[in-house]
Amino acid sequence: MGHGHDHGAQAKRAGEKHRGRLWAAFILIAVFMVVEAVAALITGSLALLSDAGHMFTDVLGIGMALAAISAARRAVGDPQRTFGLYRLEVLAALANAVLLFGVAIYVLVEAVRRFDDPPHVLAGPMLLVAVLGLIANIVAFMLLRAGAQESINVRGAYLEVLGDLFGSVGVIVAAGLIALTDWYWVDPVVAVAVGLFILPRTWKLARAAVRILVQAAPEHLDVPAVQARLAAVPGVSDVHDLHVWTLTSGMDVASAHLTVDPAAEVGEVLAAARVALHDDFHIEHATLQVEPAASKGDCGPAHW
Template sequence: MTDQRAARGRRHAPGPGGEGGRGPGDGLAYDADHDTAEHRHDAEHDHEHGHGHGHAVRADADRRPLIGALLLILGFMAAEVVTGLVAGSLALLSDAGHMLTDAAAIGLALVAMRIAARPAKGGFTYGLKRVEIISAQINGITLLLLTVFFVAEGVHRLVSPPVVEGVLVTVTGLVGIVVNVVAAWLISKANRSSLNVEGAFQHILSDLYAFIATAAAGLVVWLTGWARADAIAALVVAALMAKAGWGLVRDSGRVFLEAAPPGMAPDEIGARMAATEHVVEVHDLHIWTVTSGYAALSAHVLVAPGSDCHAVRQATEAMLHDAYGIEHTTLQVDHASPELLIIGEEGPHCRDPHGPSHPGAA
């Protein structure tokens, strides 16, 4: 098309009257993170500062409750090992092993936070923010593997119920409930919209359910002598763990596959962008998640000849920010060819192979 740039790559264009004499009516590819000086300094902070310094502050705030939960879990695990060795209880030693997986999950989340906070450099243009998503997926897979173990062990104990120390199991379960309630409370103070934090939280929550089931089963065994109650409790916990694990694997998988964030329908967003005044068409629309809470959008926007590309871009960015909370937008804005303005004509504009076009009212 006449006004489109031959190169489709994203680039930053100078503003009206800027270098090269480019005026407001010219086509441009624009990244919302690098707006004018007014956007960078007069309105709170620029995007780079917001996603750099802000992310580091949030990571520090999230790290403290996770460290507190980790120390609590490690202390209880050490007490279980000592008690198990003194009492000769395999059940207590096995549960200490389960607590070790919780400690590992929290430790992994903490390491991922520190790595993800590193600034972008070299070939990693987004930094290492998705390390947190990798951590969440590992935690989800771990929960699913533990589910398989608990199902196998539960079925085995249903068939051949072992001798269960009802009093010991009940007391351990009650103490475990208290410890995991405190640990869950600590982690809940962190940002649970982060899949990384949510992965650690789901591990603790699953352990809390396990201790509730353990205490209930121990009480039944203690009062009635029915040993199969322990196996049934294990199967109930396994079902809850499977649900939590699958949720983490599914959500982290959506991020890796660059699906649109939950609650953001591309067709709806494309239609709203196309409804902006002077917009002729929106295509090449992509919406994805860089990491938890960090949505990004890029699109090619065609406007009517003679329209102010800068004004259209600013109006579109404002709508995306206010309606959907999208702060990182890269919009290539060009004037539409005359052929595209004729109903029924196929103009020589770049036809989008990556999804539907959204015609505007202009």
């Protein structure tokens, strides 16, 4: 049957092979989340609290990513889950985006409340903790960067760490200015900047997750081009009921009905169609229904 019948191998490429790096990032961020939260309470810094809040979503997000990968692996072979539980990583990514939105909105509201009467902030401890947090975020960023290109689940954690990295830089700048000038209003300004920086990236992540969940065609694929390519396969006279969607990260799938010429060899048509989908569009799993020309009118469109 050609390409694309090993769902387990594809899922492993998309998420499970990054499991060790996710665990390393999880432990690192969890430790520094506690450090920053305690330091934020001691110093009174909203910027530091904002950074700790983003680290908290990192811990939850990476934890959900690990749970999704483990659940998907356990579900392989379950006859009632023919595609496993690969969608769990998409749900985890969407949950990460919702958490990030919540944290960003809270920080923005709290920052506005502080502008009129900025509280005193201990700049020295704030600066020390921010530097340590920056180091932790750089290490986590390097751990997750490669996986973010392959898995939407890992990408969610990666974006959170990226936001934290810039947040730590902002906190360092704020601590330095406060120490030199006593401009305590810089603290809520940096907190707002961190929130505004992460919101567009969070929206992009949420949008990508929702597109997968509603089974929209992948943005990088031109569905009419897919249909035209299948129609160009020797022996195919018509292509209809074509559907292309993303099951999970790295797993674009398709289904289609192919009307074939009477003299065409069905096996050759199927093989050529699968090769075309794989080579031209990187679709590794396709369910293709072959129909004789006489039955074309009997195959009506779905009405859901």
